[in-house]
Structure formats: C-alpha cells, structure tokens
Amino acid sequence: MTDRTRRPSGADGGGGTRIGGGGGGGMRIGWGAGVWGAAVAAVLALLPPAVSSRLPDRLATHWSGSAPDGSMPLWAAALAPVAVWVLLLLGLFLAARRGGAPGRPWTAATLAVSGVFLAGAQVSIVRANLDRADWRDAASTGTGVLVTAVAALGAGALGWLAGRHGEPPAAVREAGAGPLLEIPEGERFVWLSRTTNRWLRLTGAVAALIAAVVVLVAAAGLTTAPPWALIAPFAVVALAASGCSSVQARVTETGLEVAFGPLGRPVRRWRAADIVSARAETRTPAQVGGWGYRIGGQGTTVMLRSGECLVVRPRTGPDFAVSVDDAERGAALLNTLSARRSA
Template identity: 65%
Template sequence: MTDRTKKNGAQWGAAAWVAGVLAVLAALPFAASGRLPDRLATHWGGATPNGSMPLWAAALLPALVWAVLALSIAFAGRRGGSPSGPWVGASLLSGGVFLAGAQASIVRANLDRTDWKDAASVGTGVAITAVVAVAAGALGRLAGRRAELPTGPIRPAEGDVMEIPAGERRVWLSRTSNPWLHLIGVLTGLVAAAGTAAAAGGLIGVEWALIAPFAFASLGMFAFASVQARVTEAGLEVSFGPLGWPARRWTAGNIVSARVENRRPAQVGGWGYRLSGLGTTVMLRSGECLVIHARKGPEFAVSIDDAERGAALLNALATKQQAGA
C-alpha cells in the first residue's frame, strides 16, 4: 500500500464524513417539518427560547457553517503540509459531532410545538453533545498522532538474518491500511450516526435494530482496516486500528523463524483477519507478508510494507535469544 494510496483513502473517508454530516444537518429539520412550527427556536437565554428562525434557515444555516468549517480545516491542513494530520481529524470529528448533536437538540426542543416560544430547553442535550464531541476529538487526535509515529532507522538487511553490531539496538516499525475498508467504516458509521441523530431529535424511537448493527460494523471495519507491526528487543507486536487495539505479541524467544512470503486474498479466504490452512493472516493488501513461525500455534502472517527487514531483524533477535539460552 503506497503512501499516496493511504492518503487518498484518508481523504475519501474525510470527504464521506463531511458529506454525511452535511446531509444530517440539512435534512433533519425538513424530515420533521410536519411536527414543527413555522419558525423554530434556535437560541435560548437559560431555559427560555429568545430567538428563532424560519425552518429553511434553521436547516441550511448549520449546514453552511459546517461546510465553511470543513473547507477551512482542509485548506489550513494543506497549507500546513499535513492534510490528514491529527488536528485535522480531531477538528472534523469534534465539529461534526457537535453540530449534528446541537441540531438534533434544537429539533427535539421544537417538536410538536405550535409556537417557537413554547420550545423546551436544550441545555441537557447540548451538554451531552459537548462531552461526546470532546471525546470524539480526543480519539481523533490520538489516532492521528499514532499514525505519524516515525519509523526507526534501520539499514537494509543483507540476508535472512540482520547483522547487529555489539552494543547496538535495532527497531523496525511498519504500517499498512486498506482505504476501502476505511471508507466502508465511515459509511456504516454515518448510517448509525443518522439513526442516532433522528432518535435524539425525537423523529423516531431508539431503533437499536438499525443503529447497533451499523455501529458495530463501523467499529469492526476501523479496528481491522489498518495494522502496525513493530519489532524490538522484546519481540514482535502487531496492533490493529487507529488506537493500536487489539494487539498480539510474541517474545523473540518464542519465535522460531520469520520470513517474507507473497500472499493473495484468494489464498487465505478474503480480506481482514483470516484463518485458513496457511494459519492466521491479516490481509489488507496483496503482496509481501511478514510470516512468523512460533514455537506454539499456527503460523501468523501480516501484509505489511518492508517485511524483509522486519523478518531479518526478528531472525537476528531470535538467534540471539537462542544463543543466550
């Protein structure tokens, strides 16, 4: 998976998120128009509404604010040379969640009122929305920062076993992601978010049969759409998803050997975390995989870039452990 492909995948995911939030902001008031007054309360002084807008303005103004915000973030990110940096993802996540939650709170407050002055308070809804938005932003920043961790400098391996000079330590780090799985995760997440927003706005009941499957599908896609492999003196760690969880670990002493092998999805039964006659394979793209043969259990393979150096370093560490045993 090239850096350009990864960047395109991130950009498509961000674009889908922006478009989905835009649709929720604009469509939610119109979807409830039959149960709303001609003008909607849109501003409150404490628990009492003191400002209103016609329905079309209440629908389109937040959408316009979101569009300007998203374009500004994208423009600032490009000028800064990092269009998919941690602060960009954090801003888009927190901003989208907050605006969508606020819009749902406004619709619910005006629902089944004949006059906007009779609208209910939005204090609780906005407070909950703010907390969720901050949490979403923090997760987005954490995921973005983790994705920018630098790869430790390692000279190319000269064979199957890397030569490590006495007194030196070597670290190897590599990542791979599948932009299509990320895009599917965004789309299924948007369906769950739209259902949640409609329930928060009072348009429908909490339809767990709709929300839960799409939410779990989105979480599953994000959890296994990217993988990071790291080799240190301790051994091999393979972690999944933007937050590096879940993870699998093998100590250097428990690895018999490591190698590079070309594998295709058809060989292992498809994409993602697969179990087959070849053992366990984390398949995110066709091509070279880092394959380890552990002392216990089936072989484990992960489709990762620069697998040759990772295998060479693992073999060197395993040999060192065996020599010291």
C-alpha cells in the first residue's frame, strides 16, 4: 500500500509551510495486526497438540510456588489462551471502531506484549509438563515466566517504536489544500511519501513466524540440539524482506531522508547542497533487475512497486531512485533547495 502525498498547504500560524503526505497508516497497522494475531493464535493452539504424545492427559496450568495446583485437559490448555487472545483483539478492534482506541504506538505495544507473553507462557507450560506421567509431577515454570516477561517487555518497546514510526508527523497530518511549490525564504516545510510492498512484508512475516516456531519447538525440548541450520536462513529472510518491505521519503530544509522498514531503520540522508538535481521518472522491476534494494546500471533503486520514482543525482556516487508517489513535487522541492544552497 502506498501513502499519497497531499497538495501543499499555505503558511501556518508559526510561519511554516507544510507539504503533507499520506493517510492510510491505519490500514497498514490493521494488516500487520492481522498477521500478528493469526501467528500468535496458531502458536497457542497448535503447540500442545503437536507434542501430545509426550504430555499427560491433563496439563498443569497453575502453580503455587514451585508446585502445580491446577490443571486442564489438553484441548482446554490449547484453546483457553487462544480465547484470551481473541478477546483482546476484539476489544482493541471495537475500541477502534468507536473511536476510543489508544494511540497507535500503545496499540502496537499492547499487541506485542500480550502476544509474546501468551506464547511464552504456553511454551513454559508445555515444557513443564513434557514427558510427565501425571500433571502433579510437572516441573516449575519460574524461570520460563521470568524469561517470558523480559521478552514481552522488549517486544512491547519494539511495538511502541513501530507504532510511532507509522504515525505521520503532526505537520503532515494537519496539511491542508492549495498548490505551493516555491517556498519563500525563511519558511519551514516537509514533504513526505511512503510506499509499502505487501508481498515483501508477508514474506518477512511468514519467514519470521517459521523461525519463531522452530525456536519455540527447540525451547520446549522437542529437539536434542538447537536447529540453527533451519533458524538462521529464515531469520535472514525475515530481516531482509521486512527491511525492504516499506520505504519513506522525506524532504525538509536540510535535504532528503529515506527510511527503510517498519521501524524506519536504516536511514539514508543527502544534504540539499550535496544533490545536483532531482527528477521524477517511471521505472519497472524489469528495468532495475527485480524487487527490493537493487544496484545496477541506472544506479541504486528501491523498487517496491512499478511506476513513478523519485530520482536524485548526488554530487558524488551513482543516482538513487525510490518508488514513491508525488515524486515530481518532491523533486521540485529538492531542486529549489539545491539551487538555494548553490547560490
């Protein structure tokens, strides 16, 4: 999905010119939440049945200190956390529909913390009951719960950062209507455009899910040694595909900034004085050698969708192109800035 930049606005009360970019962040967040929700539900529901031959008929699910004091049938132990997870997702969905949902960063953090904690708790429960004849003989889950809590907090921090990155700056959200390309001296402005390739994002999510499931299986003691030969390739694919699945181009008084991935890292920057010229150009994956981050005879191209690209020619190094909408306006602003710096 692509965020289309809006028409430039006039000066605001603080004397700044705002050239705004796109809505649609809610759809990106919703799509990502759907993938995450399905992945967590699958882990919660499928892990106990996957090792049922090594588990007792009833699983210890509650502990008093280090001794288990409560149990559930295997089917209930698999479905109970799924029910909790689904209720949480429904609560966030209904809150969003009624306009009472928390901010996007907190929603993403809530989903990350809850999902990781529930999945980690399920792994700890399965591991404690593994190879036990009776649920009363289950091992303690103290260490597993502690590790899960730490991992959940870390996931929550990453979710919060991802949610913050998904929100356009306040100046962009307040952008109005009215054509304006030449910026008077002393005025402040920002141009922003973002593109997301759903297939690359889905590839990264699936690869990450496979790697996570393998890690969980190893953590539950179902293998004699960690299967790094399987984990490493899927982890690399997940990082590479996710890092190239979205891109955001931003033009300010200082120059051009291109951020990659859902967390906006890494970032490439060009000062306005270091840009010779900028232009809008139509490119296709066939011309640049495929999808993602491509290096070829036309320079470097970040190709997430066929069509309009913003192309900059720096004073040193090859051309750099990124497939974003409203590239002509971004190029015009960069050329204006470059001319000012060179004057």
